[in-house]
Amino acid sequence: MGSWAYFDPEYETLSIRINPPQVSVDNSTCKDCTLVKVDSVNRPGILLEVVQVLTDLDLIITKAYISSDGGWFMDVFHVTDQQGQKISDTRIIEQIEKALGPKGYISGVLKTQPGKMSGSNSxxxxxxxxxxxxxxxxxxxxxxxxxxxxxxxxxxxxxxxxxxxxxxxxxxxxxxxxxxxxxxxxxxxxxxxxxxxxxxxxxxxxxxxxxxxxxxxxxxxxxxxxxxxxDRDYEGALSTEQLDNVIKPNVTIDRCKEKGYSVITVRCKDRPKLMFDIVCTLTDMQFVVFHATVSSEGHYASQEYYIRQMDGCTLDTEGEKEKVIKCLEAAVRRRVSxxxxxxxxxxxxxxxxxxxxxxxxxxxxxxxxxxxxxxxxxxxxxxxxxxxxxxxxxxxxxxxxxxxxxxxxxxxxxxxxxxxxxxxxxxxxxxxxxxxxxxxxxxxxxxxxxx
The missing domain is CATH 3.30.70.260 (ACT domain)
Incomplete structure (x- = not known):
């Protein structure tokens, strides 16, 4: 008879408690937007969780710079409210700091954040x-x-x-x-x-x-x-009516040989929650985002992601690339009405x-x-x-x-x-x-x- 070695459940959050995440909300650097900066120990799914917090607060992400090579995760988001103004509501700023700060990570707020619903009932x-x-x-x-x-x-x-x-x-x-x-x-x-x-x-x-x-x-x-x-909604051709009504996003995949990344570029008409939809799909497909740059110019957005699969491999075959392109096109179109x-x-x-x-x-x-x-x-x-x-x-x-x-x-x-x-x-x-x-x-x- 053998026995398993004891594993302290507190160990899972040890690195976070030793190096707690730092979040700052800066309204002074840029005249037309608020900067949200997040520095934290890196872990799977962290990018999606941070983007989820910002989009759930109805913030518009106009630019973003992400870097998570190695064991550290560093993000800078340029955000505005729905009217294109800086974030002046102190309650929203407090929610950002609470959710993205040490208490939010350790308590699992980001993982367990529920859907949004109204009413007095629980x-x-x-x-x-x-x-x-x-x-x-x-x-x-x-x-x-x-x-x-x-x-x-x-x-x-x-x-x-x-x-x-x-x-x-x-x-x-x-x-x-x-x-x-x-x-x-x-x-x-x-x-x-x-x-x-x-x-x-x-x-x-x-x-x-x-x-x-x-x-x-x-x-x-x-x-x-x-x-x-x-449900594989990305498969199959769109109907003639759908093709007439939908502007197809431009998705390309290249390779960064020097660093061993696949580089995904998405160019399409800008809209709220676009970054969330793309990052959500990359996460569902078991990709890790190491670096990313997001920018909006006028009515159009350009987003670039340096990724690898969970096993460290890049997208090498045409079949793999074609599937990723179809899935990202579907992610962009699902919310468009x-x-x-x-x-x-x-x-x-x-x-x-x-x-x-x-x-x-x-x-x-x-x-x-x-x-x-x-x-x-x-x-x-x-x-x-x-x-x-x-x-x-x-x-x-x-x-x-x-x-x-x-x-x-x-x-x-x-x-x-x-x-x-x-x-x-x-x-x-x-x-x-x-x-x-x-x-x-x-x-x-x-x-x-x-x-």
Whole structure:
């Protein structure tokens, strides 16, 4: 009989406690942005965790310089708020220092940071339903209809579609008890079977869709990337309509022979959370980023990453390079939504999501992306839609019909590109008191559970 040597669990954080991470927020060096500097002991996944903290605070990363060769990790991020201004809110600065400083690393805040959700209830009051499957027009309406029939309330949801696949995460609870449904095995089984029945309309194969359940919360964006990546949404050609609406990112892979790196360069139209999406995909593909440079000029971004695989190898074969290029192109496109954006606000109730999506479906609209949350007693939702058959933009006649059908209890605002048009179902001062011309700002569709 043998025995294992004792391993002190405190050893895992020993290097961090000896050399605690240093974070500084500098508002004096640059006149048009805030510098966030992070110095820390290097470890796997640290870059993604730092970028995740900054993007979850709705900060825009305009430039970044990363170096993590050897045992030390050094980052400099140039960030602004959503209006392009320096970070002046002391609460946000404190959150950055708390999450990226010694306490954040040792306590595991970065690893366990949950998805963002709103409401007064705790994470244990919700069950997270994850669904991945083949997309088709009206699918969200059918899923929300099943949940409404089962008296399951959707407190928050996020839906992404890409390359004929759909991934969604729904936070639900029982309407009667206001608690999650994870403890009721029979009910979970019923929900799962009915969701699978919806997807079987796309084919007879059971692998057409997968549904899973968990208590508490997940990081929504991170998980959606993982679901679509595992579903291989990067494979297959885009449809003609998608090619017409999508500007393909330029991804190239070279080799730095002197240092033994593969060099990945991504050039595309700039947008919020672009760096997070790219780093997230590189992490999922088991790559280590040793150096990186990120910059934005006007409306376009250029990002360069010096990487190796976890085993130290570079990308040498054309097959390996082609797969990485496809995966990064998919990562950039997943969050891009063309067409019309509908923002709605109404009093929350069971079946509200089903009612709204049925109206969209009856008017021949397909949901390409969606975000739903609750703020107090109000449900606030954003739907990105296009014509279900042609994929083209929605005309003014359809918008007017939507305004009539949605009803007096709901407010609707319509956005397209940089233009913003208000279509309030209420009139006069009553409508103006609800939403201003600048509109309801959705920096996050879901808020953090922790302060």
């Amino acid at each position: 994470p244990s009051d919700y069950t997270a339903i994850e669904v991945i499957g083949r997309d088709r027009p009206g699918l969200l309406s059918e899923i929300s209809g099943v949940l409404a029939t089962l008296q399951v309330n959707v407190a928050a949801a996020e839906v992404w579609t890409h390359n004929r696949r759909v991934a969604c995460i729904l936070y639900v609870n029982d309407n009667a008890s206001n608690c999650g449904v994870s403890n009721n095995c029979l009910r979970l089984s019923t929900i799962e079977e009915q969701i699978k029945n919806i997807f079987r309309g796309c084919g007879n194969n059971d692998e057409v869709a997968r549904a899973s359940f968990s208590m508490g919360s997940v990081h929504v964006d991170r998980r959606l990337h993982q679901l679509l990546f595992s 063309e067409g019309l954006s509908l923002e709605l606000q109404a009093k929350d109730r069971v079946g509200l999501l089903s009612e709204v999506t049925q109206v969209l479906r009856k008017n021949g609209l397909s949901v390409t992306r969606a975000g739903v949350t609750t703020v107090g007693e109000q449900a606030v939702s954003v739907f990105h839609v296009s014509h279900a058959t042609s994929g083209k933009a929605v005309d003014a006649e359809t918008i007017d019909e939507l305004r009539k059908q949605i009803g007096k209890s709901m407010m609707l605002k319509v956005k397209e590109a940089n233009a913003c048009y208000n279509y309030n179902t209420k009139s006069g001062d009553e409508a103006a008191s609800g939403w201003t011309k600048t509109g309801f700002f959705f920096g996050h569709l879901l808020e953090k559970f922790f302060p």
